[in-house]
Amino acid sequence: MLAKGQAVIQYMEQLAPKHVAMEGDKIGLQLGSLQKDIKCVLTALDVNEAVVDEAIKLGADLIVAHHAIIFRPLAQLQTDTPMGKVYEKLIKHDIAVYIAHTNLDVTDGGMNDWMAEALGIEPGEALEDIHTDRLHKLVVFVPKDHHRQVLEAILNAGAGAIGQYSHCSFNTEGQGTFIPGAETDPYIGTPGKLETVEEMRIETIVPESLQKRVIQAMLKSHPYEEVAYDLYPMDLKGRTFGLGRVGKLREPATLGEFVERVKEKLDVPFVRVVGDLNRPLRKAAVVGGSGGKYWKASMFRGADVLVTGDIDYHTAQDAQMAGIALIDPGHNAEKIMKAKVAEWLEQKLREGKYETKVFASGIDTEPFRFI
Template identity: 35%
Template sequence: MSPVLLADVIAALDAAYPPGLAESWDSVGLVCGDPNDAVATVMVAVDATPAVVDEAIDAGVDLLLVHHPLLLRGVDTVGAHTPKGALVHRLIKAGCALFTAHTNADSADPGVSDALAAALGLIVSGPIESQPGQELDKWAVLVPVDDVDRVRSAMFAAGAGYVGNYRDCSWSVTGQGQFLPTGSANPRLGAVEALEKLDECRLEVIAPRGIRQKVLAAVRAAHPFEEVAFDVMEMATFPSPRGLGRVGELPEPLSLRDFTDRVANALPATAWGVRAAGDPDATVRTVAVCGGSGDGLLGVVSRLGVDAYVTADLRHHPADEHLRAGGPALIDVAHWASEWPWCDQAKGVLDSAFAQTPRWQVRLSSVRTDPWSLRASS
């Protein structure tokens, strides 16, 4: 069996957490490593801290997969004299690649918030804030019946014809077309200044809007006519299951007090702890969750009509204003703890792709990278 290459692992991760879902300010993907190197062992962590890098190198893993970018903002050096550059150098010298899946993993389906929802026992119904679905074109090309298979194949080769999990999808109907070549026309069929009638197929195919020019070039190259008759219609875009946060429902209602205890028991303990805002005896049935910092979604969550919102890094004033405006109860957890369940999800992505490979192993980092280390006793 051929070894798994880093390029293969990247392809699996990009399929699960498409880079195109990342926010414009984010930095995701391969930080260091050779895509042609073999990979047999992987470690997954939330952060690439010095302690996590030490653990990865000591374990001899080939790839360290993390959620938070090591190099997020622009840098002009990764020299070993800088803290982050020193980590990059250590990883390269040890032959350990570094890969990041950040906001693309936040918005993926499933993604970071799905892992958090699963840890809390929620039945997920969709994202808090949905991303629009893929932008699609519908192509309708008029082709002589004898040439339709060639044109259809060319459009498929250009990337058209995918509908969900199906490929090579098209629809066609036969009708009668006509044309009259004029002036300097050089018709393949018929003669200048003579009306020509023929049987044609109207061939309809769906294609991503982003490959419009590629599809057009394929149609023109495969079509037998000098002038190609076609329509391109932009299809309506609908909300997708991808997006930030998740909304779900508990199998049975709990008081806010009991649900807060459930959250604390489901996530790794931290000095930050778990705190709630709202009536302790209020009933919680529907819950919104967002792994990581989620107070930017407070307004959206309020409009959803859920009973509680679980996220991290809630600030005093936004939380206070949210509650006074009648928003749902809030449960604030440590940032690291809210994203830790994703590590096991990412392990599952890689194991499902490569578990049959000899010596394949994915392990979770045992290092807690939550920065808070002490909670004062009362």
């Protein structure tokens, strides 16, 4: 059985929820339709003509990419321009394009965690908090004979997480009353007659990022036609999503030694470096993409070095005078996401018993050549 496009994207948004993206970011479905069977998914950093040709060759119906193909509003769509040709090929071959950008950057187990892990940076804190999940209290009333079924469905969907504890809930017994309407087909009771039923009240916490998923699981597992439930906003803060990562190096190194590690692990031929190559490093920060402005935040959190792309001349000067080292592997170092996203989707599709295939793009989209 092949997965529908919406099913693939639901898995993707479990990894990178759309609502945690930075304001104004161009994410989500940018071209095509998800209302179709997906035979093959291609993951890519960028979508250019070579990547589209690769998708056509593989028979891909969907490209999941990091960088947007439509970043500014289109005044017209001319197919004789370079990007117009890309759009034309995608449309003619019915290939949809879905973008996960800053939501993939900030999520736990996403871009910045992948880069930190590759460079041997221990799990630490974010450099800047972008989004904090709002928490809601879910209360639902269930007939006693379906209590365990509904409870497990809710908790297995992700509700009930408090700190390092999961599957937290509170359950009380009580009596529910209702009169089924004339056109109803009640699980319990008779239309037009007052019914009193022994029920269980389930209370648990639901983070905003999982709210839709939890409610769907609850409704699917509940026997009633009309489910009685409440959802209350809470003042308590949930999980925080942040940009960048900073932590201790598992293996302390000199700046020169760490440069070689960056080149190897991020698969880049050259880097630009600011700082004394003999300087010992104990703590490092990393920001995928263009993160030069985070050198002060990195320094404030005790980092000896910041690894990020697109560092400009004056930022390099300021950081050098302030005493923090910089390593610029280029924006394209984010290509680490291709294999990681492919691995995530492949695992989820396999768990769902789908036959949809997933490939990581092998196309090098680095625009610069180092001579």
